[in-house]
Amino acid sequence: MQHVEIPNELINLKRQGKLEQGDQVVFAAIKKYMNWDTRECYPSITTISKSLKCSRTKVLAAIDRLCENGLIQKKNNGKGSSNSYLFVRTEFDNFFEMFTESFLKIDMPLNVKEYYMGIQQFLYGKDSGVGRCTLSNSTLSEKLGISKLSVKKYNTYLIEHGFLEEETTSKKDESGFPVIQKNFDLTSLQQAELWARAVTQQVIQNTSDIEDMKKELAELRA
Numbered sequence: 001m002q003h004v005e006i007p008n009e010l011i012n013l014k015r016q017g018k019l020e021q022g023d024q025v026v027f028a029a030i031k032k033y034m035n036w037d038t039r040e041c042y043p044s045i046t047t048i049s050k051s052l053k054c055s056r057t058k059v060l061a062a063i064d065r066l067c068e069n070g071l072i073q074k075k076n077n078g079k080g081s082s083n084s085y086l087f088v089r090t091e092f093d094n095f096f097e098m099f100t101e102s103f104l105k106i107d108m109p110l111n112v113k114e115y116y117m118g119i120q121q122f123l124y125g126k127d128s129g130v131g132r133c134t135l136s137n138s139t140l141s142e143k144l145g146i147s148k149l150s151v152k153k154y155n156t157y158l159i160e161h162g163f164l165e166e167e168t169t170s171k172k173d174e175s176g177f178p179v180i181q182k183n184f185d186l187t188s189l190q191q192a193e194l195w196a197r198a199v200t201q202q203v204i205q206n207t208s209d210i211e212d213m214k215k216e217l218a219e220l221r222a
Contacts, residue, residue: 002032002100002101003098003099003100003101003194004028004032004098004099004100004101004104005093005096005097005098006024006027006028006031006097006098006117007090007092007095007096008092008095008096008097008121009092009095010023010024010071011121011143011144011145013069014144014145015143015144015145016145017145018065018068018069019065019069020061020062020065021110021111021146022054022058022062022110022111022114023062023065023066024114024117024118025052025104025110025113025117026048026052026058026059027062027066027071028099028104028117029043029048029051029052029104030043030063030072030085032101032104034085034087039086039088039089040084040085040086040087041084041087042077042084042085043082043085044082045059045082045083051104051105052110053107054110063085070088070090071088071090072085072086072087073085097117097121099117099191100190100191100194102190103189103190103191105190106189106190108157108161109157111150111154112154112157112158115144115146115150115151115154116154116158116163116184116189118143118144119133119140119144119182119184120191122135122140122143123184126186126191126195127195127196129185129187129192129196130183130184130185130186131183131184131186131191132181132183132184133181133182133184134171134179134180134181134182135182136173136179136180137151137152137155158184162185162188163184163185163188163189164182164183165182165183165185166180166181166182166183167181167182167183168180169181
C-alpha cells in the first residue's frame with residue numbers, strides 16, 4: 001500500500017525550535033514522490049503548494065529549514081526546471097510513522113494534520129480501526145512542542161469533523177481527575193487499512209520466524 005514514512009525525529013526538531021508548524025507536512029508532501037531506490041524526487045514548488053493548499057512562500061521556507069537540519073538535500077536544476085530533492089539516510093530512519101497518500105490528501109488545515117501526524121506514535125490499538133490515546137492535553141503539548149491551547153483547538157476541529165471522539169474513563173490522573181481517552185477514527189483518517197496490513201505482515205513474519213526456529217531446533221537435536 002502506497003505510504004510515506006516520516007521519522008519521529010521531526011517532532012524532536014520542532015520541539016527544539018529548529019522546525020516550525022507545518023514543516024512536517026511539507027516534508028511528507030515532497031517525500032511521497034520519492035523514488036525508493038535513488039531516494040530522489042523532483043516535484044515543483046507549485047505542485048507542493050497546490051497539494052497542501054498553502055503559499056509558495058511557506059513551502060520554500062519549510063524546505064530551507066528541512067535542508068538546514070540535514071533532512072533533505074536540495075539541488076537547483078536551473079531556470080525552468082524543478083529542484084531535485086535527496087532524502088538523506090540517517091540513524092533516525094528506523095524510527096518512523098507511516099501515513100497513506102490518501103491521508104495526506106485529506107482536506108484539513110496543515111496544523112491539524114501535523115498534530116495528528118505527531119500524535120500517531122502515541123496511539124495504541126491501531127489495528128482495530130480506532131487509535132486510542134490517554135495522554136493529557138498538557139502532556140501532548142510538551143511532547144509535540146505546541147501550546148495547550150493549540151492542542152485543545154486541534155482536538156475540537158477533529159471532533160467536529162468526525163475524526164475524533166473523547167471518552168471519560170474510570171481511571172484517574174495524578175491530580176485525581178478522570179482520564180480523558182482520545183479515540184481517533186482511523187478509517188476516516190484513511191489510516192485503518194495501512195495498520196491492518198502492517199499487523200498481517202507482522203503475523204506472517206512471526207510465523208516464518210517460528211518455523212525457522214523449529215527447523216534449527218530439529219537440526220540441533222539430530
